[in-house]
Amino acid sequence: MVRVVIGCSVKAYLPKNGKVYSLKEMIGHGSGFFVNSNGYIVTNAHVTNLTPEECQQYLLQELAVKxxxxxEDFDTVKQQLKWIEAKPIYQVKLPNGESLPFQVLKSGAVFDQGKDVSIIKVDVRNAPxxxxxxSSKVQVLDKVIAVGYPGLIERSNIFDKKSLLEATFTSGEISALKTLKDNIPVIxxxxxxxxxxxxxxxxxEVKLLA
Known part of the structure; x- marks a missing residue:
């Protein structure tokens, strides 16, 4: 299990005062898991899909403060701003606390627009x-366990740093086997x-459900 963390880095130049404003912020996270020992990880597309334009929007308020x-008044000078850089920041946090940059190899669309799956890769060897x-053998009422890193732990200040590295396990059952409009099966x-x-x-009980 890994935490998949995304953020934004932008640089904007204002000719009026000759200044370059550099901003960087981590904006969210999801969860993921290794499916190959050479660093291939599966997560959701809506976790990793982030465009340069979205990065600009995320950091507009912070830029306005600067x-x-x-x-300077942001509304007055916003048309003069020259965007030098706007790019996503991609990081994977391993359970041992190590942070690694990742590359998005293949990504689908968000849930209501396609297959919400993303394949990413980090530079690591012998990953568990x-x-x-x-999944075709799954039956309704089979016992299952969901594993991930709920955002509440990250946003709260009552937990220690070790808790950020520990995944959360919740139990339940297969409640239904259904099909989306585009004929994609869902569990x-x-x-x-x-x-x-x-x-x-x-x-x-013993395996990951594909």
Whole structure:
């Protein structure tokens, strides 16, 4: 299990005062898991899909504050701003606390627009992997366990740093086997999941459900 963390880095130039404003912020996280010992990880597309334009939007408020500190009104000068850089920051947090940059190899779309799956890769060897099960053999009322990193732990200040590295396990059952409009099969589970769990695996007694 890993935490998949995303953020944004932007640089904007204001000709009026000749200043370059550099901003960087981590904006969210999801969960993921190794499916190959050479660093291949599966998570959700909505966790990793982030465009440069979205990065600009995420950091506009912080940029406005910096401009105000320099005596500039954002609404007045926003048309003059030259965006030098706007890019996502991709990091994987391992359970041992190590942080690694990742590359998005293949990504689908968000849940209501396509297959919400993303394949990412980090530079690591001999990673422990989860074995994929045969989802066609799943039956309603099978016992399952959902694993992930709920965002509440990250946002709260009552937990220690070790707690950020520990995944959360919740139990439930296969509650239904359904099909989306585009004929994609889905497995509905009753195991509780919170924001931040996105991309985490669902396990049966011995294997990961594909």
């Amino acid at each position: 401009l105000k500190d320099d005596g 992997v989860l074995k994929l099960a045969d 509905q589970v009753s195991a509780p999941a919170a924001p931040g769990n996105s991309g985490g695996p669902v396990l049966n």
